[in-house]
Amino acid sequence: MINLHAIANRVLKMVHPNEDFIAIRCTGYMNNNGALIHSYGSCELVSAQMQSLNGDEQQLSNEIMQNELSRKLFISVKGTPLTAGRIDTQEGASFLYQTRTGQFWKVFNISEDFTKNNWATVFISLVPPESTPDAVVKALKDSNFGYLFAASHSAQSEFTNGYDSTDL
16 A cells, blocks of 8 residues: 655655654543543654644634644654644643654644554644643653753753744
8 A cells, every 4th residue: 555645745854854853642520529630641752744824724724723833744753643622722732842842732623643554733822931730740751751851951051032034
């Protein structure tokens, strides 16, 4: 069977290289007197092609109130599928940690899920540092990839408020 996604990705990488992310999956939640407390773990290093949203995708982003900077990822993923958050609150979303910039992104929509073939298309929105859930940061630090988090945050003095303005 021909894997068209892999062929297209190889061609695109020649012009626009993939970026490394760490996928931090929402693994469930517990109910604490009516308050849902989400847990995170199952981290995986993934490679993704980041692109801008087109008009229809931008409209979807606006309709579900993603006021943050939003992008589309064609992502190579081998583990369990990523989860998108609830439309109203975005709770339960998987997060992606961009190793180059030290930024956290929240998955708000899974447009195409072909995880059985090791890829998916997801829509993500930038999460301000102060809004990143503590459980997400803890899951990343406790994972096998915690050293990448520590390395990028020790070098973050070159960023303004945690964000590289050239990426925005």
